[in-house]
Amino acid sequence: MMDALLRDVELSPFTGASCVVTGGLGFIGSNMSRALAAAGAAVTVVDAGVPQHGGDPRHLVDAAGPIDVVTADIADDAVARPVAGADFVFNIAGQVSHLASMEDPLRDLDLNARANLAFLETIRRVNPGVAIVHTSTRQVYGRPRYLPVDEAHPTEPVDVNGISKLAAEQAHLIYARTYGMRASVLRLTNVFGPRQRLRGDDSGFLPSFIRRALLDEPITLYGDGSQSRDCLYVDDVIAALAAAALCPDAPGEVFNLGNPDDLSLAEIARRLVSRCGTGSVVTVPWPPERARIDIGNYRGDASKAKAVLGWVPEVTFDDGLAATIAYYRQHLAWYV
Amino acid sequence: MMDALLRDVELSPFTGASCVVTGGLGFIGSNMSRALAAAGAAVTVVDAGVPQHGGDPRHLVDAAGPIDVVTADIADDAVARPVAGADFVFNIAGQVSHLASMEDPLRDLDLNARANLAFLETIRRVNPGVAIVHTSTRQVYGRPRYLPVDEAHPTEPVDVNGISKLAAEQAHLIYARTYGMRASVLRLTNVFGPRQRLRGDDSGFLPSFIRRALLDEPITLYGDGSQSRDCLYVDDVIAALAAAALCPDAPGEVFNLGNPDDLSLAEIARRLVSRCGTGSVVTVPWPPERARIDIGNYRGDASKAKAVLGWVPEVTFDDGLAATIAYYRQHLAWYV
Numbered sequence: 001m002m003d004a005l006l007r008d009v010e011l012s013p014f015t016g017a018s019c020v021v022t023g024g025l026g027f028i029g030s031n032m033s034r035a036l037a038a039a040g041a042a043v044t045v046v047d048a049g050v051p052q053h054g055g056d057p058r059h060l061v062d063a064a065g066p067i068d069v070v071t072a073d074i075a076d077d078a079v080a081r082p083v084a085g086a087d088f089v090f091n092i093a094g095q096v097s098h099l100a101s102m103e104d105p106l107r108d109l110d111l112n113a114r115a116n117l118a119f120l121e122t123i124r125r126v127n128p129g130v131a132i133v134h135t136s137t138r139q140v141y142g143r144p145r146y147l148p149v150d151e152a153h154p155t156e157p158v159d160v161n162g163i164s165k166l167a168a169e170q171a172h173l174i175y176a177r178t179y180g181m182r183a184s185v186l187r188l189t190n191v192f193g194p195r196q197r198l199r200g201d202d203s204g205f206l207p208s209f210i211r212r213a214l215l216d217e218p219i220t221l222y223g224d225g226s227q228s229r230d231c232l233y234v235d236d237v238i239a240a241l242a243a244a245a246l247c248p249d250a251p252g253e254v255f256n257l258g259n260p261d262d263l264s265l266a267e268i269a270r271r272l273v274s275r276c277g278t279g280s281v282v283t284v285p286w287p288p289e290r291a292r293i294d295i296g297n298y299r300g301d302a303s304k305a306k307a308v309l310g311w312v313p314e315v316t317f318d319d320g321l322a323a324t325i326a327y328y329r330q331h332l333a334w335y336v
Numbered sequence: 337m338m339d340a341l342l343r344d345v346e347l348s349p350f351t352g353a354s355c356v357v358t359g360g361l362g363f364i365g366s367n368m369s370r371a372l373a374a375a376g377a378a379v380t381v382v383d384a385g386v387p388q389h390g391g392d393p394r395h396l397v398d399a400a401g402p403i404d405v406v407t408a409d410i411a412d413d414a415v416a417r418p419v420a421g422a423d424f425v426f427n428i429a430g431q432v433s434h435l436a437s438m439e440d441p442l443r444d445l446d447l448n449a450r451a452n453l454a455f456l457e458t459i460r461r462v463n464p465g466v467a468i469v470h471t472s473t474r475q476v477y478g479r480p481r482y483l484p485v486d487e488a489h490p491t492e493p494v495d496v497n498g499i500s501k502l503a504a505e506q507a508h509l510i511y512a513r514t515y516g517m518r519a520s521v522l523r524l525t526n527v528f529g530p531r532q533r534l535r536g537d538d539s540g541f542l543p544s545f546i547r548r549a550l551l552d553e554p555i556t557l558y559g560d561g562s563q564s565r566d567c568l569y570v571d572d573v574i575a576a577l578a579a580a581a582l583c584p585d586a587p588g589e590v591f592n593l594g595n596p597d598d599l600s601l602a603e604i605a606r607r608l609v610s611r612c613g614t615g616s617v618v619t620v621p622w623p624p625e626r627a628r629i630d631i632g633n634y635r636g637d638a639s640k641a642k643a644v645l646g647w648v649p650e651v652t653f654d655d656g657l658a659a660t661i662a663y664y665r666q667h668l669a670w671y672v
Contacts, residue, residue, distance in 0.1 A: 105453050105456075105507070106450060106454060109503070113445060114445055114450070121441065121442070154488055154491070155491055156506070156509075158513070158514075159510060160510065162506075163503050163510065164503075166506075167445070167500075170492075170498075171496065171499060174495060174496065174499065177628065178438065
């Protein structure tokens with residue numbers, strides 16, 4: 001498996017460095033772990049191995065360098081040892097299902113908010129000087145009051161997952177500001193790419209659309225599919241994670257990772273079906289239970305990430321889509 | 337013990353109604369419970385009886401009507417029975433110590449965020465149509481970016497207690513918007529009055545100032561004490577709780593309870609010492625650990641509560657102070 005990225009990312013500062021990646025068997029975590037290993041970092045993945053969260057040991061197969069895996073929840077004491085020797089912690093673990101968070105809200109709070117608070121307490125105890133980058137989500141904003149959404153936009157989660165993720169990111173910021181810990185937060189928009197969990201329809205629209213196109217099934221759009229979203233290819237997220245970990249001005253700060261090139265859901269589905277040559281698009285009226293938690297159009301303002309981290313998204317939707325489809329065509333049985 | 341309020345509050349709609357008051361042995365909860373009992377409501381208090389949270393069975397002594405007490409955390413199954421038969425739930429329970437939340441962040445998250453989520457799940461199961469009013473705090477805003485602070489001001493907690501309280505209030509709003517539950521949220525500013533816990537210096541400045549004045553001890557101001565705060569006498573909060581419970585437009589909404597008559601900490605201390613005839617005021621440089629979590633000046637904008645609930649604060653600081661001091665003079669041994 002070649003791990004060439006679709007964009008330039010400055011990873012040489014991580015050569016020889018000790019990096020912990022939580023959620024490193026999952027989508028973004030495994031891609032980050034592989035990129036770091038390819039750059040010559042000593043990578044330790046911490047992952048609870050919850051299948052519904054997208055973790056899969058096969059995500060690390062044929063990585064360009066060795067990757068240690070510690071099977072543990074970030075709330076466990078077992079994380080103390082790898083964290084104690086780390087130069088960088090990429091804290092990506094989390095439950096991302098919005099529907100699951102409403103079906104079992106206490107579990108969502110435990111997995112996201114409580115576990116991250118426990119993890120921060122562990123880091124504060126064993127390695128308070130380590131650089132930490134935590135991935136949050138644009139879901140914390142809720143229904144946008146204006147576009148593009150900048151970091152000063154009010155946060156108003158529309159589901160329990162949004163509450164838990166907001167609590168987790170705020171904990172990172174408070175630990176940075178109160179204890180001088182070097183933690184920063186990235187609020188991701190819709191990310192896609194290889195190694196994303198495609199099963200189920202409860203982890204965002206992109207994996208669901210991709211699975212249906214690949215399996216030659218219809219992609220269902222609610223209403224006319226005109227709601228717009230900004231999408232990010234995972235290599236752009238890797239670039240932001242690296243930049244935030246290295247930037248001396250990042251700790252205590254939160255950064256939107258958005259993309260000015262937003263697309264309607266209908267256009268995303270159309271391009272996906274066109275590129276796959278399989279699948280189709282159907283429109284249905286809004287189911288009431290989905291309409292209640294929909295947020296309308298969304299586009300994030302990433303000016304702060306550009307100004308402070310020097311980060312801009314570089315991978316076009318079409319280039320990302322081509323690489324994504326090629327990957328899943330090769331490994332489809334793992335994902336459907 | 338006479339329970340006459342220092343302002344008019346329309347409580348007749350609660351006559352004969354079944355009311356659950358969580359945290360009903362504590363400061364605001366016990367005052368609300370007594371007011372409801374005096375109005376002829378059937379009141380059931382749910383209180384975990386954690387002494388550090390200010391709960392004290394003596395707070396209900398000589399109430400004007402009978403009050404049942406269920407000793408339970410709001411996360412316990414034991415709350416299902418009283419909640420099932422309730423017409424109104426005043427959900428006031430919570431841990432309020434900012435310093436304790438930093439010393440034991442997981443406990444704070446459990447007591448505030450997790451317990452409220454469990455409580456909402458119980459209500460959804462046994463009595464989803466009940467009116468619920470939840471008390472949150474202006475602490476969720478963090479350091480004000482502008483004054484007065486309205487409900488659209490960004491939320492940026494400065495400690496774990498702020499995270500937990502924000503999660504709890506967002507859960508109420510999400511349950512209202514998603515399931516049609518009749519839950520509303522009040523963000524309180526600094527409240528004072530009878531039956532507030534005075535021990536310790538970790539539950540806000542007012543109880544600490546009041547205790548020191550009563551015990552003829554010096555009140556310590558950081559810096560020059562020029563930071564301003566808006567204070568609310570507890571009877572004004574009772575009026576808002578009642579109004580929110582009865583207002584058909586309150587569910588799913590959050591309301592600031594602020595006071596346009598803000599005062600500097602130095603002026604508050606001066607008036608307190610003057611009225612008590614005991615105590616003194618000293619100024620010291622800011623301790624770094626306090627400066628880090630201080631929020632500067634604060635004044636809340638309660639225009640929305642006025643427009644929607646018809647609520648305005650009516651009790652002057654001096655009238656509230658006189659009643660407060662008279663109460664503590666009578667019961668000082670319970671509080672110091």
